Amino acid sequence: MSFLIIANPVIGEPTKLLGITTEEYGGNQYLVLEFNGPDIEYVTTERLSPPTLQIGLGNVNWDRGDYKKRLNLAPLVEYSVKVPVAWDLTSVTNRVDVRLNFSERPAFTVELKTNLPEAPRNIMVIKWPTPDRQQVEKPSIDPYQPIKPALVSINFKNADIVDVLRLITTQHGMNLVLGDEITGEVTLKLKDVSLEKAMNTILSVSGYSWFMEDDIVIVKVKEQQLQMGGELDTHIFRLSFLNASAVLPAISAVFSAQGSAVELSSTGQDLNDLIMVTDIPSNFELIEKIIRTLDKENQQINISVKFIETTLKKDETLGINWAVRVDTSLALGLGQLVNNSGNKVSLATLAPSTVSALLQVLASDAETRLLQEPQITTFNNSPATITVGTTIPVLVPQAEGSMFGSQPYTYQDQNVNVNLQVLPRINENDLITMSIQASVQAITGYVGVERRPIVSSRSTDTNVMVRNGETLIIGGLIFDQDDSTIDKLPYLGDLPFFGRFFKSDGKSKSQNELLIFITPTIISS
Template structure:
């Protein structure tokens, strides 16, 4: 039943009218003056008092001037030269809060006020002249609650980190075992606390609610309620659902006596002479929003409703409870159950058996022979064999003309009978239910409808999830691919903030919990790999001592090349591969290309390289180190870019060609501690001069290998052969056949073979 309550203002006006009539009657009775003269004299007095009242109202509406804004850690102090009103509300952005000061002029310079204090990043003050209004836009460093405290001409806003406050309250009040709804506070749940707040001027003159002439108690109170002093502060606001009722509880530090009245789809509670020192909870259906504003002599709490509905207000000790009756659709959603539990038909149930007995004979084979038999007794027989509890739908009917099976399990026999008669089964625990397939189809449809209604009725909440190691776009794509967030609802979705690497999720709490679990799995730090490379140039006759042995037979018929086992002391050849002859030259009848991949101990490789360098048989070209993340490419490059001129219709153009020694490595860590390497090694050098420019000699290796963590991979086979011939002698005499050798000298150098060896050592780095 809706309870009609008067506002204090209307009560005072009604009392003034009654007092006026009493004074007129007293005047006429106490004097010999006519009633008309008494009425005239009292009217003059009332007119004078009315003028005084008007003057006082005008005095109350005098314009104040904002004189100072002071920011400290988690606190904002707003000072004015006169008392003022204020309204605090939060827009959809959880990092913002807005304070509106009606009838207040801005007495300080407009513009952004930067803050280095905790809780507040910046404040943007602004002013409108008609009517006078000062607005303060506050940018918070994190989503938080705002608790105001007003005294005299000073408004103090306390920025409260709700997560830290929750931990503190949980520790202090563990013995009190508070309700789950009272402790389940998250920083993101303050987002809609003052959502859709428009103004604190709720009770406009034309919207004054009608009040009964007969005076009634403001609120029903409990008979055993103990006497408490009047409250000066609201210390807690809580909202919860109990069966078919939504309850909003406002708790003070003493007794509360609110004035309650209604507007269009709004319920307004005025709390005289109290301040709001607690954050407002997130609204639940059928409430659309909860907002609050501070007046000079009261705090006003406005409850925005989705639709007009009945409510009751009760004052018990230090609390005021506003109870809303849930609509029918809310009741249905709250009581929705699985369709299986809605079954009203009487079914045939077999004697219940323990769960351990079910399926005990699943693999055992039997012979069956049924003739002109009803199928229900057959199901009873299978229940005894299987040890499961069978529940038979009353719609299951039929007779078997002839069924003869040999060496089959009871489960296979059951499936044959079900398929023959268009039946289905459903297994839950040790209970097997048998019914027509149409029944299961209908149940699935009803279950889907109930789930849809439940999801539609469930409250939409907003939470902010920060991504630490992955990118917001990667996590957003994974959530979308997992189809957790519904695309059919416009009020649900994912918003990415690439600047803060943050996801803003709007969905039901159930789906948000699923998203958090997915983020917890995916948002982890990748392991890193330190790649150390040694690039060395050596003579081929010394390559064996470095762990690579070259060999094979070379001939005009079938030249071969060998790939050897890798060992510091040399090894045997495991493969001989035929190759195609390179040409018909008598000096070079066949060509050989060598390539070897192997692993060696890092310490032995370093010792061997040091020994060769000491005798001048090797030259270390490069020893780079680079760290990369798992499954991310790393490139090491050293060399020069050579300018090459090209001529075209557009004219002469200069292009640069890289003559570099480069090494590209992509590591991938396996679960057993190995590192899979994708290697691309290239050695480009300046070649001979041609009419078109210098040629580029290219040598490259592209391969994959699996290396144990900390071991060294050896890549070889990139080598060059240099041969030179020279002749000096006396001109003319040196050209005489045979005798010319007495007057000339022929010099031949080579072949000098140099080989490029690459040693790669991957090391897994678990912590940076």
């Protein structure tokens, strides 16, 4: 029985067959062919006895040579890849034959999917239902290998492994291909075991593996066979807490030369919560261990921030004089803030009781005001950013005046912000390390007839460690401000020309200090 299906006419260079994987999930079994492009022709041919599906791929290259793999995926017992030889040796066939041998005929479907939105983008999927395991008998010998279902009895002592293999294959009418690297001696005694089990036993203890190609037994070092493109499995891991991009670098470090991974999303959104890994079977235990170690619930940290601005008194040119403003016991708790000798940023770590007392003192000062009190919650080792500020419309002249000589003006927005970025990290013994970047802008005066604001900036970058629930205070962010005042008599001060005799202009200078209170608190799971 034959079926002919032709899709995507041949265009340009031949498409490359990248690899073949098998999967089983959702009550179905799959064999997936992956290509590097969508231009593929294929013809399917089915035989009922023995149950066989052959797929002839046109306009396709396979650069790994003829290959056959036996599987424990009943009813699929093996698949093979063969590149036909052209009768005219000067021509290139650009054809690959993929053959699937079944122990019993399944109800399979063949579907070509190209230009998918996510990798792998071009695949052919052969799908059939998973059979009832209790009704499937696993053959002791693959019926589609040219191995006779005979029993073997062997008794060797310190025999050359090459001589043993030659004897077995000769007695059973098989051809043998060995590389120069196949050496060593074996001692074994086997009685009435299958030929397949005998071959597996002899070769596995010596670090070798074998596979069949037509009537030829090929023996290779295990790692060499893997490099030929076979012995690959594909597993899909679901992540509960992390994005796949966070796990991929760690597992990629332990991949074999053929290992690869693809990020997937179960919802179609930007968050990739699945990762599909293809690698040699022996590597999956380590890969899964790494994924389960990393994919754990991350602790969260609440960061409470207070921005408080206070006007410095005349004798506080170097910052707040805490020794004068607060009592002696509270001043001792302020540490470096009290000892700050100069116009520089200073830090202090305070216990909750000390913070509460300090806030009461500041609240009683008429020249102190709370600007903002934001809170934000972030994950451990994840940055949190807080921005507070205002937008001021500034009157600015346009580039060209009007034809009557007047200068047109327009308004432009100018932002005056306080930016705070905190990267917290939970340590042992209830300690929290914080990397802090703070940038503060303030209007310190005005210039020009348009009274454009003068914006001054201060910034700090520091790393500190505090206990859970303690408060870090950043001080020393001082700004000089020029204030202009106009005193005038009502009505008279507004008279044209004569009004200047009834009003006076005054200028004064003041200093303001911004205090930033940062309190990190670990949120219990």
